[in-house]
Amino acid sequence: MGDDECVIVVREFDPSKDLTSVEEVEKRCEVGPNGKLSLFTDLLGDPICRVRHSSAFLMLVAELSSTKEIVGMIRGCIKTVTCGKKISRNAKNNDPTKPLPVYTKLAYILGLRVSPSHRRMGIGLKLVLRMEDWFVQNGAEYSYLATENDNQASVNLFTDKCGYSKFRTPSILVNPVFAHRLPVSNRATLIKLSPSDAELLYRRRFSTTEFFPRDIDSVLNNSLNLGTFLAVPRGCCYTKESWLGSDKFLCDPPESWAVLSVWNCKDVFRLEVRGASRMKKTLAKTTRIVDKLLPFLRLPSIPEVFRPFGLHFLYGLGGEGPRAAKLVNALCAHAHNLAKEGGCSVVATEVANREPLKVGVPHWKRFSCDEDLWCIKRLGEDYSDGSVGDWTKSPPGLSIFVDPREV
Numbered sequence: 001m002g003d004d005e006c007v008i009v010v011r012e013f014d015p016s017k018d019l020t021s022v023e024e025v026e027k028r029c030e031v032g033p034n035g036k037l038s039l040f041t042d043l044l045g046d047p048i049c050r051v052r053h054s055s056a057f058l059m060l061v062a063e064l065s066s067t068k069e070i071v072g073m074i075r076g077c078i079k080t081v082t083c084g085k086k087i088s089r090n091a092k093n094n095d096p097t098k099p100l101p102v103y104t105k106l107a108y109i110l111g112l113r114v115s116p117s118h119r120r121m122g123i124g125l126k127l128v129l130r131m132e133d134w135f136v137q138n139g140a141e142y143s144y145l146a147t148e149n150d151n152q153a154s155v156n157l158f159t160d161k162c163g164y165s166k167f168r169t170p171s172i173l174v175n176p177v178f179a180h181r182l183p184v185s186n187r188a189t190l191i192k193l194s195p196s197d198a199e200l201l202y203r204r205r206f207s208t209t210e211f212f213p214r215d216i217d218s219v220l221n222n223s224l225n226l227g228t229f230l231a232v233p234r235g236c237c238y239t240k241e242s243w244l245g246s247d248k249f250l251c252d253p254p255e256s257w258a259v260l261s262v263w264n265c266k267d268v269f270r271l272e273v274r275g276a277s278r279m280k281k282t283l284a285k286t287t288r289i290v291d292k293l294l295p296f297l298r299l300p301s302i303p304e305v306f307r308p309f310g311l312h313f314l315y316g317l318g319g320e321g322p323r324a325a326k327l328v329n330a331l332c333a334h335a336h337n338l339a340k341e342g343g344c345s346v347v348a349t350e351v352a353n354r355e356p357l358k359v360g361v362p363h364w365k366r367f368s369c370d371e372d373l374w375c376i377k378r379l380g381e382d383y384s385d386g387s388v389g390d391w392t393k394s395p396p397g398l399s400i401f402v403d404p405r406e407v
């Protein structure tokens, strides 16, 4: 390759002329180790789809100056999230013993891709550095990204070259959507909350959870949000008919309750598992046919994942009381049935590694990822709030709030 061919220009993605070439790079980039099954993402013609629901986002491309060929890209977004909590003596705080969230401006990197023919030439590094410039210009205090633990190239790039440190290792839990409906426990009553009721509940109970987005209202009012569902023990005083709002509910909640929200990723991107043998595909298809023909047997069939498929993402999962995990289980069954109606192949969620409610989330180990690696970096020295110190050094909490806009 001649020297001038190697001159790389990093510039903002231009949808009017870059769509096809960006899609080409995306197709050539396998995520997952070579030789095994790999996961392809179809962004449905919109390369910015995975960041565009955040209030500030940017996509950059790396272009060869000589041929104008696009050989890499990166997406990023910035939002305000909870990074810790504090006890405030402020008069406005009704209950002085109740911790308040400490917010920070957090940037997120995703969708970094470099064409296989142009790797190890410093392009990935250049894209990250340029994205970080934009983060800093826009006041972000931290930057983070999620990657697979065994993605050596990406882990090395971020930890060795860019100063990120390994921060959290939440679990991605994935459950197939069967051809039959799942029964929802008759020991639970499910109530669909309005976005404003959901907002109130989340702000009151979850705003001190790490990564809680301060603009939770824009998540809940987004058209991709399919609803927030509350589960209470059947027989308690709360029912759909007698529901008087989250305010009343939180003043006198039942001993146990649980909540979760459903996000429609199917309209944002499709996934596809590639590299499976013909035998595996046939076997999977056979289980589906049997399940479709005999749904009353409730056989756990393997969904269509070898062709582009959609998913629903469960977020904002939480609850209180000794039966909370059981109630989460009922909510997951309901979410499964919603995903089945929506033509999805899987339901996924991501929770903190030590999340106590994890036991209530049904998932297939083979589809799931025990430790998704989140790396973080502190971008500036000035903090908007000094009371948490350096977030990157803080121990993990029991829960995290995974923003569905960034799935």
Ligand SMILES: CC(C)(COP(=O)(O)OP(=O)(O)OC[C@H]1O[C@@H](n2cnc3c(N)ncnc32)[C@H](O)[C@@H]1OP(=O)(O)O)[C@@H](O)C(=O)NCCC(=O)NCCS
Pocket (backbone or CB within 6 Å): 029, 030, 031, 110, 111, 112, 113, 114, 115, 118, 119, 120, 121, 122, 123, 124, 125, 126, 145, 146, 147, 151, 152, 153, 154, 156, 157, 158, 160, 161
């Ligand atoms: C990860 C990826 C973007 C790196 O892009 P790249 O342009 O090859 O990276 P760079 O040339 O800038 O490499 C910078 C540093 O990263 C590390 N690195 C990059 N590729 C590596 C590899 N294959 N093995 C080990 N370390 C690697 C090295 O520390 C490297 O510095 P060095 O070349 O001086 O040793 C690229 O491999 C890719 O597109 N992979 C598939 C998609 C993906 O996994 N994206 C990351 C998701 S977060």
